[in-house]
């Protein structure tokens with residue numbers, strides 16, 4: 001994309017469909033007059049009076065505790081300089097967006113029209129009662145130092161200048177890890193710091209707290225090297241003035257181990273990079289354009305460990321990894337400050353997390369195949385969902401230990417769950433699935449293990465303890481791919497076409513032939529069939545050599561369903577198989593059935609689909625609240641398509657009175673309690689939140705789930721196969737790695753349940 005197109009794209013993004021990036025959304029009901037009388041006069045007076053009695057009640061009755069002010073005067077906006085308060089607003093709104101999506105913190109951005117330190121401080125102090133915390137942003141040095149120092153002293157809520165400490169925290173974490181990779185000790189390295197402003201001074205101070213030596217540092221500002229014989233140095237610059245008799249960046253870079261750029265674009269030349277010591281560490285963090293372009297740097301030095309502040313290259317060292325999580329931890333213990341102990345705890349948590357195996361969803365989010373700790377991955381990525389559960393607890397704990405927390409946390413596991421929940425219900429449901437599977441992992445045969453994504457999913461399932469994979473496919477291809485993705489495990493690999501070792505192929509063929517020899521199957525044709533991976537895999541499960549099966553990644557649904565039905569068949573007493581998809585929507589998980597199999601189910605089929613779906617919903621630990629959907633509401637149409645749904649509902653009401661199910665209902669009435677309450681107060685669904693929709697036919701269900709998925713309205717898990725005698729689960733064609741892992745967990749849970757039923761059956765027989 002050309003620079004001009006990028007420019008246009010950025011402007012359109014900010015302008016359309018509504019100008020800006022954030023808005024205020026009410027969190028309470030406001031539909032009726034009654035709601036309004038609570039939200040505003042007269043009801044609102046009650047919390048006012050409670051807060052008048054005790055100011056701390058503001059945390060109980062208002063949004064204060066989760067509200068941070070992002071405040072700037074626009075004097076040092078990114079690396080764009082002093083562009084004024086109005087021009088800084090897009091950046092401040094951007095910070096608001098990041099606070100929200102990464103840590104679920106609400107933000108008012110406030111742009112103040114003054115460069116006078118006293119006026120600025122006075123303004124912040126006067127508006128501070130509104131907020132739980134103050135994030136100072138893009139205020140130039142040296143004023144930024146005084147502003148932060150005085151506000152910290154005079155306010156009893158956390159105040160942090162993000163450009164100083166957010167940047168210091170993330171770059172210190174990156175530096176610690178980069179030094180480990182370069183096999184250098186922080187006490188010994190020579191560090192050049194370009195910039196002597198808010199970010200640079202604060203970073204250099206924090207590096208010292210981790211062992212860097214001031215005498216090994218050379219700092220530069222717009223006038224060159226800050227020497228101790230220079231006159232009129234500010235207090236902060238004087239702190240880092242060097243005794244070395246050098247003047248230029250070029251001289252400073254000679255034999256330096258580390259370059260920290262918090263200044264201006266394009267000031268580091270290839271020659272300077274070449275003059276640095278071996279395995280140089282270069283963090284060119286000026287935004288939006290770094291001190292040296294990423295491509296030039298990595299081309300110039302093959303041994304470089306390179307980072308920028310940008311998201312379009314590896315190693316984004318940017319304070320986005322700091323401020324959301326630091327404030328989250330501070331707010332959650334109602335800390336009065338953000339102190340050194342809290343900052344250091346955040347550094348350590350970030351540095352540690354980078355060394356942990358990276359979840360596949362992070363690889364997917366960044367279009368990577370295998371992120372792992374190394375020169376191109378020295379710090380976690382901002383979209384890493386683990387950040388929220390790792391960094392804020394570390395910060396909160398440090399706040400408690402250093403005596404600045406007003407609301408200590410006692411149950412850390414519960415706190416971590418609450419934090420994860422803040423990122424939405426999708427993560428919660430998936431986590432629940434994975435955790436359940438891990439409780440009792442099963443042997444899962446992956447019928448298409450020679451496909452990279454399937455193999456990666458099998459690797460994750462194995463490494464996370466979700467399943468014991470059995471890999472089916474060409475052995476040489478699987479082994480080559482395993483090498484490629486570092487899947488180093490002793491898991492069975494079976495090639496159905498050449499399974500000489502166990503001779504299972506012939507054993508399965510014999511079983512199959514015996515079952516069907518009077519139905520035109522010869523032993524020869526059975527042997528031929530067992531070379532086909534889906535038949536072989538189905539026989540493995542049927543014969544108890546595997547507990548569950550995953551297939552369908554590379555073939556269309558009916559081709560895979562056929563052998564499964566033929567060899568494994570349905571659960572006893574079942575006349576139908578069907579599928580359900582769980583859609584993770586904004587209103588919570590929603591089960592949709594039947595999404596893949598029954599084209600035009602009868603009333604009786606619909607009752608079966610509803611019952612099977614009800615079992616699956618329970619498997620997810622939820623109570624099924626089901627609406628049988630239609631274009632008609634409770635008899636408003638006499639057409640056969642509506643009456644069959646009515647008939648199904650009536651059957652379920654008669655035979656399963658405990659089931660919470662009703663219809664026929666249009667989807668808006670099914671999902672909107674108020675509409676339903678008003679028009680159909682007699683409905684058995686009453687005020688319950690519907691979590692399951694049974695559709696009258698395949699068209700409706702399949703179109704709905706694909707539409708939701710494609711419009712990014714919901715992430716989908718499924719289709720989950722229901723009604724099979726054994727746990728067999730068929731993927732959507734071309735499913736991604738996350739979807740395959742989720743399906744594997746479902747297959748394992750399905751196997752756990754089926755095993756339990758078998759045992760219960762056996763026990764009841766023996767009684």
Ligand SMILES: NC(=O)C1=CN([C@@H]2O[C@H](COP(=O)(O)OP(=O)(O)OC[C@H]3O[C@@H](n4cnc5c(N)ncnc54)[C@H](OP(=O)(O)O)[C@@H]3O)[C@@H](O)[C@H]2O)C=CC1
Pocket residue numbers: 075076077078079080138139140141162163164167194195196197198199200220221222223261262263264267285286287288308309317318319320
């Ligand atoms: N990646 C990240 O997370 C972050 C990156 N930054 C980036 O760091 C830069 C500085 O931000 P901040 O500290 O807030 O701003 P400040 O205005 O406080 O500081 C800017 C500093 O850069 C110095 N400078 C200007 N030109 C040169 C030059 N040619 N060589 C060396 N130093 C020079 C200035 O010198 P003088 O004192 O003489 O004026 C000043 O000390 C910006 O580009 C910003 O985008 C900032 C925060 C976070």
Ligand SMILES: CC(=O)C(=O)O
Pocket residue numbers: 077078079138162163286287309318319320
């Ligand atoms: C990232 C940031 O805060 C800055 O560049 O100013």
Ligand SMILES: [Mg+2]
Pocket residue numbers: 078137138162163
């Ligand atoms: Mg900034």
